[in-house]
Structures are given as structure tokens and as C-alpha cells.
Amino acid sequence: MDDRATRLAELAAHGANVQEGQIVLVNAELGHEELARAVAAAAYERGAKFVDVNYFDPHVKRARIEHADPETLEYVPPWYGDRMRQHADERGARINLAGVTAPNLLDDLDTSLVGRDRLPRLKEQGEIVTERSTNWCIVPAPTRPWATLVFPELSEDEAHERLWQQIEHVLRLDEPDPAAAWDERMAVLNESAERLAQRRFDAVELRGPGTELTIGLFPTATWWAAAFTTAKGLRHLPNLPTEEVFTTPDPARTEGYVTSTMPLVLQDGTIVRGLRVRFEGGTAVEIEADENVEALRGRLAVDEGGRRLGELALVDRQGRIGPLGTVFYETLLDENAASHIAFGSGFPFLVEGDDASRVNESATHVDFMIGSPELEVDGVTADGERVPVLRGGDWQI
């Protein structure tokens, strides 16, 4: 077993905080085998009762879209959701591997058909995250096709080595004690989140090239770093790496326009470049892009909440991802390079009382990056005062 994969797997098990006697779901794609096996070993080492590794095959998805009756493409067998539901009811742990395995595999297919088959995404995922029944962690799994996508100017071997090095760096696996390094970083992020939450801003204003956006917040909204606690009190780090502090906005109060600062990669691998969105009364009324805007529109058309915001996240320049200047074409990494917002499902656990029922609901959740050193972020208080929050990537509060 590659020592690199073992170290990454141990960090994933630490992030999910796998407990003795837990059943661990590992959701992987074909291409992630090496890390999936290392994760299984690491989870068993921590005392897992069973590790259920599930490999999704994007080529089987392609076969479906090419050959199946289009009317059946939204069908999901009941046992797909039952597995997640039963596992959550048994209070299991979950480790998801993220990393491009088959770039552009679906590019030549009819996008309206591609949009209908939403697998491997399951509606139960969102429910289970919201109810906080499981402790979980998503980590990147380096693959050769992904490396070639990110570093097209390098040979495959060099690209693969470079991707591994950068992922080790952003995961702090180049530190003597990566788990301790993450504890330290999470303490800083938690303090930033706490300071933001204490201000009880009524809205946040974002200004930069191609962006002039006001996002209204709930009166009870808090801000979190990605250090979660299950309903039963088990701490876990849902994303590694993570560099963000985030809240869930009022889905009716976003106004203005925003321009993405990095490409957005949809779950099926489609890359949306040059995204520009205009909001009115919380809804995206214009969605334009230089490439693949139809795929994004299709993804957001799934329900009414698809065109409203569920998340606002701020990233400072102390994070390790932004300074690399690498576009990873993978949300887990790219969203932690820069401040971002997300269409679709929000986080009811970040607000209190009646506000929880007003948090955006949707079957989709699509993050896109809007941050840059030029982006100025202000908080707006209930009585209209503007308080600088981020300038040049540095916290002002």
C-alpha cells in the first residue's frame, strides 16, 4: 500500500472521526480504488464494524443515457436511498472520495438527457446532512485523468506527481502531525466565524470586477467553519481541506449581479466558464456563461429553490489553496480557494426558530467561486452601517 494513500486515508478517518463499532460508508468512483482500499484499512484500524465501499461507474451512467428510454432516466431504485437511510438510522460514519475520474465523458451527449439522471446524487444525502445523524468527511482522491486535466502542460506521470504534492500540501499532510495542524487551523476559522456571528449583520455586500451583490441574512443567522457536530454531539470535519466560514442567507433578499472568478465544474464533469448571474428578489433572473450555460440552467431547473441561494462562504487569504493559483475543476478544492455562493439547498441548522422554515430548499446545491483579492466584502448592520469584513483577502473584523 502506497504510504501517501495511507496517510491521506488516516486523515479522512480522523476528519470523519470514525468511532469503534461504527459502520462506515465509503462513496467512491471507479478510479479511486487505491485510496478507497486505504480508507477501508484505516477505518478498520480505528475499530469500524464494517466498511461498505460503493464504487460509482460513470461509464455505466453514460451507457444509460445513450441506450435507456429517456422517460426512465429519473428513476432511482428504492434500495439506493434505503442504504443511506438505514446507515444513518444506525448512526454510521461516511467518507466520500472526490476527484475527477472521467473528465468530459458526457460532453457529447444531449444535456437535457444528462440532466435527468442525477446519480450518484441521492435526495437522502441532503436530508441526512440536515438531520446531523452521521459523522462524515469528504476528501480528494488524486487520479491520473484528473491530474492531466489540471496540468495539461505536464506529462501524465509529472502531472500525477504534481497533483499529489499539491493535495498533500493543501491537506497539510506535509506537516509532521496533520491532525494537529487541522486542529490549529480550525481554531482560527472558528474564531472568524464567531466574530462574524456576533455582529448579527442584516446583509453582506460584495463588490469587485463584474460583481455588485447584496445578500440579505436572517436575523438569527450564525456563521460556521466546517467543523460540525452530530445531533448526538460527535465532532467531525465534513470537508478536508476546508478554509471557509459560511452562513445560509435569506433566499428572498439577494439583489444585483455577480461574476464567477473560477470555472465551475458540475457533478457530471461539465465545466461552466465565465458565469454571470443577475438576482432580483432572491432569484437568479439571468444566468449567462461563456461555456455550458445550458447544463447549469438544467441543473438549477430541478425546482424553485434551484435558482435561489442556499450558502454564502468567505475565504481569507491564509488558506493554502488560493495561493497555489491552481484550478482543480473540483468543488471541494476550488470552493476553498475563494469566497463563494451556492445555488440550492441551504442549512437550516444555521438559523433559529421560524427562520429555519424559510431557509432555501432544493434538491440541488451548486457552489460557484466569486472571490478574488479585488473583492471587497462589507457587512451591513440593521441600521444601515457598512462594516468592512474582507479587504485584499484579509479579515477586517
Next chain:
Amino acid sequence: MDDRATRLAELAAHGANVQEGQIVLVNAELGHEELARAVAAAAYERGAKFVDVNYFDPHVKRARIEHADPETLEYVPPWYGDRMRQHADERGARINLAGVTAPNLLDDLDTSLVGRDRLPRLKEQGEIVTERSTNWCIVPAPTRPWATLVFPELSEDEAHERLWQQIEHVLRLDEPDPAAAWDERMAVLNESAERLAQRRFDAVELRGPGTELTIGLFPTATWWAAAFTTAKGLRHLPNLPTEEVFTTPDPARTEGYVTSTMPLVLQDGTIVRGLRVRFEGGTAVEIEADENVEALRGRLAVDEGGRRLGELALVDRQGRIGPLGTVFYETLLDENAASHIAFGSGFPFLVEGDDASRVNESATHVDFMIGSPELEVDGVTADGERVPVLRGGDWQI
């Protein structure tokens, strides 16, 4: 898509007789990806509503046996069986891919631990076969590690090519219309089965080098070729290739000794060579072998029925597998090269009335080959007459 894989996949879908609107389970191992994807395409082409490809990873199994608490090794999450159960309740189709993917992967591990983890086998499989709720087919999936195991004297590329050629030959894919060729062969096998059933033999005697065995039959026992019909009347070919006619014997009436004529490969890849078994009152009282006898004994120790017989199958010399002289180390192929018997679960649907409750029950089913050109097979009638059945591999009745 490789044209070879497509032709094999289409034959698999024909063998399972996939119907429009059915959900198709594909049980594969990592290493079977090419054929699994082709099977998905072929099933969708026939109108499948959904194809659920499940990849088992033997390396994850190894990680479990190496790192998990030994007390947990028999645990199977409830959703593994629920998936098969729900699929059967919805009257789905099933295609299993068989083909060695990781030979000797578990050889250096403690056999008593290896025996406890029975995955990917599920107890629901046997139940579902017995109730005849699904239409299904097992086909071989050529892999490079398998080719190297079968043809160690060839280069990997040559071995892979040779394995593909032999599998195409035994699957009759070298015929202009493979499906029609199978219809023809099944007609011959069905006639042999019918002639055997009409004789209502009380027992079968087998004599050859190292073998002198009498196997008692049920009064109501019939003989079948592997052309099955579901409870709802859907015909399917459960094994391709198939060359056998078989019955389920009286588990209390096997006497004598038998020597295997080919190596036996257990489901976890362990190879048992030179197997010799002595029976008394239906139970194997002595089990010896030149290699890996402990692994077999462990497999059979799972319950009382593990050491009794569930199947007796006769193979004539017209089949395409025996004449190749190849040991495939894969039961699906090897069992159709020669007459064989199986420890463990029998087939209640091959007897009638009260006899059904006396058919052997077990959580295991292990076939081993005892046939050769030297093997003489006689039927013994209720009044003690001996009727020649097979001589030199040719039917005598």
C-alpha cells in the same frame, strides 16, 4: 466499446432473458468493468428500466480480514440482503459476471479468518434462486490476471487473447447466431435430462480411478438441464456456458469414496488440489487433499448440510469445454467440463411432495469435478438392476 465484449454482453442479456421494464442487477468484481459496461448497454437496449451494477472489491475484503476485529467478520449490513430481496420482489433480472480478478490475494492470510467473511455471497441468493422469482444468467468475464493464471506459459497479452478465444468458443460466440446455437444445444441437453428422469433411478453408481461412489436419489427426483423457468413462466439460461444435466440427491444416501479430477477453486480464490472424500450415510466423514484442504473444510463447516451433497451433474463429451483440456480455475467453466457433485444446498424444485423438505439445506454450495473419460456411470433401478448411463463420455440411454 470492444465488439467482443458487446457480443458477450448481448448473449448474457439473452441468457437472462431481460424483459422490457425490468431492473437488472449486475454483480461484478473490480476487473470486470469492460464487460459490466457492455452488459449495461445491452440490457438498456433490450428496454431495461434500470441497470444496477455493483462492483465487489476483493482488496477491500483483504483490508477487512487484515485490520478488522475478528469477531465482526461474519457481519453483513442489512441493506446488502435488502437490495437483493427488494429487487426479487420487483421481479427483476440478474446478470452475474464470473472471472478471476485477484488470484491468490488471500493466500497468506489466516484461513479461519478468511472463512468467516463470506462476502460477496449473501444468504438471500440461495433463497431467491429457490423461489424462482428472478430470471438470471452467469457468464464469464475474461480478465488479464485470470488469463495469466490459466496460461502461465504465455505472455500476458497472448494469455489474454487465448482466454478470450476459448471463452468465445465455449460460449458459441464463434457461431453466426450464438443465441440460436444455444437453443440447439439446450434441446439436446433437455432430451438427455428427460430420458434420465423417465428412468426414475433409485441411485447412481460412479466408478473410476480413485472413485467408487453410490449416490441415492429421491423417488420423485427429476433431472434438468440448465434451462430454467421462473415461477411466473419466464425462461432463462442461468449458466452460460452450460453442458450439464443434473439432479438433487438424497442427502442421507451417499456411500463410498470419490477423487476429484480437476482442481477446485473456492469463491475466495483458494485452489484445492487432489481432493479425496469418503462418505458414510450421506455425510463426508473424511476430506483430504494435496493442497488447501483446511480452507475447504472451513467452508463446509458452516452448517450440518455443508458436508452432505446437494447436486449430482453429468456432462457428456459433446460439450465444448472438456475437449479444450484447459483448467479454468473457475467453477462456471470447469464444472461444465466434467461430471461433478456439489456439497451444500440442493434444489427443492427438482423433487415433489414431502421429498422437498428432505433436500439438503446449507448456506454453502461447493461443486467439484469427478468426471473423466474413464468414469463409468450406472443407474440403479428400484429392483437393483444396473443400467449403463455414461461410458467413455457417451450417453448409453
